[in-house]
Amino acid sequence: MYCADCEKIESYFYNETCFWIFFPTLESVNKAIVFCGQNHYQAVQKDDKCLAIMIKHAQIKRFLFGLYGEFEPSELACTKITTTDGSELSISDMGKIVTADVLINRFNSTWISESIDKENYETHFQPIFKLEDNNIKPYAFEGLFRIRDEFNNIVPPAHVFKLAESSNLLYSIDLIARRSAVSHFSKAKLDGKLFINFDPSSVYDPSYCLRATASAINALGIKPEDVVFEITETHSVQDESVMRGILNFYRNAGFGVALDDIGSGWSGLNMLHKYRPDYVKIDMDLVRDLDTDPYKQTIVKHLVHIAKDNNIKVIAEGIETQGEFEILKSFGTDYYQGFLLQKPTLAEQTVKSERAKEIDNILRGIK
Numbered sequence: 001m002y003c004a005d006c007e008k009i010e011s012y013f014y015n016e017t018c019f020w021i022f023f024p025t026l027e028s029v030n031k032a033i034v035f036c037g038q039n040h041y042q043a044v045q046k047d048d049k050c051l052a053i054m055i056k057h058a059q060i061k062r063f064l065f066g067l068y069g070e071f072e073p074s075e076l077a078c079t080k081i082t083t084t085d086g087s088e089l090s091i092s093d094m095g096k097i098v099t100a101d102v103l104i105n106r107f108n109s110t111w112i113s114e115s116i117d118k119e120n121y122e123t124h125f126q127p128i129f130k131l132e133d134n135n136i137k138p139y140a141f142e143g144l145f146r147i148r149d150e151f152n153n154i155v156p157p158a159h160v161f162k163l164a165e166s167s168n169l170l171y172s173i174d175l176i177a178r179r180s181a182v183s184h185f186s187k188a189k190l191d192g193k194l195f196i197n198f199d200p201s202s203v204y205d206p207s208y209c210l211r212a213t214a215s216a217i218n219a220l221g222i223k224p225e226d227v228v229f230e231i232t233e234t235h236s237v238q239d240e241s242v243m244r245g246i247l248n249f250y251r252n253a254g255f256g257v258a259l260d261d262i263g264s265g266w267s268g269l270n271m272l273h274k275y276r277p278d279y280v281k282i283d284m285d286l287v288r289d290l291d292t293d294p295y296k297q298t299i300v301k302h303l304v305h306i307a308k309d310n311n312i313k314v315i316a317e318g319i320e321t322q323g324e325f326e327i328l329k330s331f332g333t334d335y336y337q338g339f340l341l342q343k344p345t346l347a348e349q350t351v352k353s354e355r356a357k358e359i360d361n362i363l364r365g366i367k
Contacts, residue, residue, distance in 0.1 A: 010096045012106060013060055014085040019053045020046070020093070021100070024078040028071065035070050039063075054086065064104050076100040098168060105167040111149050112160065112169060116176060121147040123177075123184040126344040128195065128315055128337045131329065139335055140193035140228065143181030144344050147173075161199070174199050178213055179363055186220050186359050188347035194222070195258065198229045200243050214253045219362045224254030228279060232260045240274070247275055258315070262303060272306070279335075280307050284318025287338070291323035304331050 023029045029049055036043040041063065042054045055063045071079070079100040082093050098106070115121060123143045130139040146154050164173040178196055185194045217227055229250050247257055258279035259271055272280060282303060290296050307314045316328045319338030328336065349356060 012083045012096070012103060013057065013110070014083070015057050016086045017055050017057070017060060018084045018086050019051075019055060019063075020082050020084065020089055021051050021053065022080040022097075023049045023051070024075065025049070028075055028079065031070065035066065039066060052089075060107065064107050067100060068104055071100070073101065076104070102166070102168050105163065106169070109163045109167040109169060112147065112164060112167070112173065114150065115147050116172065120152070121145065121176065121180060122346055123180045124344040125184070125188075125190065125347050126337060127192075127342050128335050129341055130335055136336065136341060138192050140195050141185065141190050141347075142195040142230065142337070142344075143177075143185065143197065145173075145177035145180060145197070170199065170201070179216065182216055182220065182222070183359055183363055184347060186222065187349045187351050187356050189350045190347060193226045193228055193256070195228045195230045197232050197260075199232055200246055214249075214255075216363055217255075220359060225256070228256035228258050230258040230260055230279075230281070231275075231277070243275070247277075272310075272312070276310065277312060279313045279315055281315045281317050281337075282333075284338075287316055287318045287324055287328070288320070289324070291321070291327045297327065300328075301331055304333060308332070 021032065023032060026048065029045070029051065032051055033043060033045070035041075036051070036053060039062075041059075044052045046052050053063075068076070077099055080097050081100050081103045082089070082097040083103075084090070084093050124146055125141040125143055127138040128140040128142060129136040131137075145157060145160075147157075147160055149155050161170070161173065164170045178198065181194065181196045214224070217224065231247075250257055256278040257275070258281060259275065259277045260281045261283040262272060262280040280303075282300060286296050286300055286303075290300060304314050313334040315335040315337060316324075316333045317337045319325050319328065319336055319340045321340060324338075325336065325340055351359070
């Protein structure tokens with residue numbers, strides 16, 4: 001489950017870094033020259049709109065934050081930067097050119113790259129329960145990616161993915177999260193389906209990236225029908241044909257598809273009509289205080305009814321009180337998930353160390 005394009009995280013910062021900056025206007029160039037002169041940065045004008053600025057590693061943070069304060073956001077978004085380790089610019093260096101705002105965010109997310117390099121991340125699993133004879137039993141396990149910072153603290157996932165997106169690291173972090181989920185699930189030998197969170201905008205090349213994921217799952221002996229890809233961030237989908245292609249690929253490979261946060265907006269209902277998933281998750285904001293809110297009850301009852309009419313299974317997530325759980329049962333919800341039932345936990349490895357190494361090797365070897 002290795003993807004050279006997604007997993008390669010370009011290096012931008014060195015002991016001595018030359019920033020090759022291409023400005024949108026001559027006014028921006030002049031502003032940058034004044035900024036460098038005031039701060040004693042060594043700048044050489046290479047072209048009408050290009051400066052090469054040499055910065056020592058200890059000065060990079062001050063330099064980048066200075067740029068952020070000196071230029072308007074619109075200027076930063078139109079300013080292109082690449083870097084070298086002090087040498088002249090090459091074709092490969094031009095291949096990693098990014099906008100100035102992305103590079104500044106990349107510097108702020110250096111810890112993410114370091115944590116990935118050190119494999120300082122893990123997957124916690126939260127069960128999705130079904131009812132059998134009025135007793136709850138695990139039906140599936142949702143893999144929730146957790147990454148640790150340089151102080152070994154788990155960073156809130158929403159912050160990680162937001163920072164990754166603004167730093168052009170989303171492709172890398174989403175692939176690694178999927179691989180981590182498959183790895184931990186296999187090593188823990190969990191009995192049930194595996195739900196893998198998946199941001200459709202993170203697929204760099206659908207035919208290549210999806211094939212790598214499917215190959216890894218098959219190589220580990222996991223049945224495709226036991227894997228469900230949970231589509232998150234559906235609002236970020238720009239090209240509906242690409243989205244349909246992704247879903248068709250997964251379905252043709254035998255995987256299930258779930259849509260997250262249904263009921264959080266009109267777009268969610270529209271997605272339900274367009275993509276016909278196997279599962280839908282009712283947005284936790286609708287679940288919250290459901291037992292005391294008649295307005296929410298009407299919405300949820302209709303969502304469950306629409307789903308059942310279309311042979312779609314309904315999962316209620318974010319259940320925190322017994323009252324919420326009881327009323328969801330009365331509505332005929334198929335599956336249940338939330339802190340009331342069980343919080344996400346790191347599953348214990350149950351396979352022998354030899355098998356764990358084999359799993360790691362399989363995942364690294366799939367290309």
